[in-house]
Every structure is written in structure tokens, then in C-alpha cells.
Amino acid sequence: MDRCEECEFGYDAVAAGEVPGRLGGLAARYAEALAGVADIRRRPAPAVWSALEYTCHVRDVLRVQRERLDLALRVDGPQFVPMGREELVVTGAYNRQDPGAVLEALGAAAEVLGAAFAALGPEQLARVGLYPWPQPVPRTLLWLGRHTVHEGEHHLMDVRRMTSR
Template sequence: MDHCDECGFTYTTIAAEDLPRRLEAAGPRFVATLATIQHPRRRPAPSVWSPLEYTCHVRDVLRVQGERLALALRTDNPQFTPMGREERAMQYAYNDQDPQTVLTELAEAANDLAHAFGALSPPQWNRTGVYNWPTVETRSILWLGRHTVHEIEHHLMDLTRGQSAT
């Protein structure tokens, strides 16, 4: 996947040197967006996550991507384990979590991941791992970073889709 038709994100528009800045911006952007939503736990439809659930998901994506990055730096072409998106939402009761705590944790995870990407040497960007989405495929660390930025952008859109500020 190099382009998302739903949100318009194109992976190749993000240069490696821009990844840390884009990741660091996630925390403040989620804070600002969630602040506009009066009922962050409200689901727009039974099968659609609430803004808080999407925020928890992005926090966990950032953490998991950090683990995957570290693994790819230690191991040649590792198989990345699926994060269990739906299972996590239920296991950790995403919609019952404190929004301020989640936002703080998201910002910390984003900053940690930005620092990790910022510390990469040019050859490290080409290290790979086997990613399971959208199909099982060997992906570079650069793709991993770009995909993480896509997750941020896409789910910021999801926060406001179907929500009313009043």
C-alpha cells in the first residue's frame, strides 16, 4: 500500500527526514482534535469506534511500531506480529480509559518513536521486516515510518467523522 483512497494519504510524499517532525506533531494534533468533540466516548454507529477508541488505537499503534522498529534494527527481516487491533480495544476497554491519560501516553509514544526514527543512519532506513497488512509483504523501515504517519492522519480524520461538536 502506497496510497489510501479513503483519506488521500500518499506514502511517497513523506521524506525520511520529515518523519520525526510529523510523529512529534501527533500528540498536539490529537489533543486539539479531541478537544473539539463534546462526547469522545460516543460511537457514531455501533460498529464504528468512538473518537476515544481511535485515540487509544493510535497510541497503541505508535507503541507497537516502536517495538517493530527496534526488532528490525536487531534482527534481519523479522516477521512483525499483528497487533490485534480489535482484541486490544476489548481487552484494554478503550472506551473506558481516561482521555487525558490517553492523550499524554499518545504524545509520549509519538515522541519516543520520533526520537527513534530521528536516530537512524541512512543505511538503517532500508532494513526490512515482514508486515502483515494490507498483504503479507517485506517492507522497509522507511515504509514503516510512513505507514505510521498514515495511521495518524487517517485516524485524525476518523475522530471527527460522524461526530458533532455539540
């Protein structure tokens, strides 16, 4: 995946040096978007997550991507384990979590991951791991950073869609 047709995110449009800043700004953008949603726990349709569930998912994506980054820096050619995104919504009781705590944790995870990417040089960004989604494909750490930015921005779009409902 190098481009998302739904949100028009282009992976190549994000330079390596932009990844930390794009991640670091996510918490404020989510807080602003959530403020515009009347009921952040309401699912607009049975198969569509609530605004809070999307926000919890992004928080957890940031945490999982940090673990994957660390693994790829320690091990040559690691195989990343799927995060179980659909299961986590239920087992993590996303819709019962405190929104303020979720935003705080999202911000902390974004800062930690952003700082980790800021510390990487070209050789490290070129390291490869087997990424599990949508099917197992070898991906560089630069792609991992860009994909994480995409996840944050794509789901921010999902949350913003709920402001008009």
C-alpha cells in the first residue's frame, strides 16, 4: 500500500523528516475533532466504530508501531504480529474508556514514537520487517512511519465525519 484511495494519503509525499512532527501533532488534532462530536461513544452504524473507538485504536496503533520499530532495530527481518484491531475494540472496552485519559495516552505514545523516528538515520529507516496487513509484505521502517502517519490521519477523517451527524 502506497496510497489510500479513500483519504488520498500518499505515502511518498511524507518525507522521513516529517514523520516525527506529523505524529506529534495527532493528540491536539484528535482533541479538537472529538470536541465537535455530539456523542463520542455512539456508533453511526453497526459496522462503524465510534469516535472514541477510533481514537483508542490510533493510541494502540502508536504503541504497537513503537514495539515493531524496536523489534526491527534489534532483529534482522522480523515478522510483525497482527495487533488484533477488531478484538481490541471489545477486549479493551474502548467505548467505556475515559476520553481524557485516551487523549493523554495517545499524545504520549505519539511523542515517544515520533522521537524514536527522529533518532533514526537512513540505514535504520531502510531496515525491513514483514508487515502483516493487509497481507504479509516486507516493509521498511520508513514505510512503517509513513503508515503510522496514515493511520492517524485516516482515522482522524473518520472522527471528523461524525461531526456532521
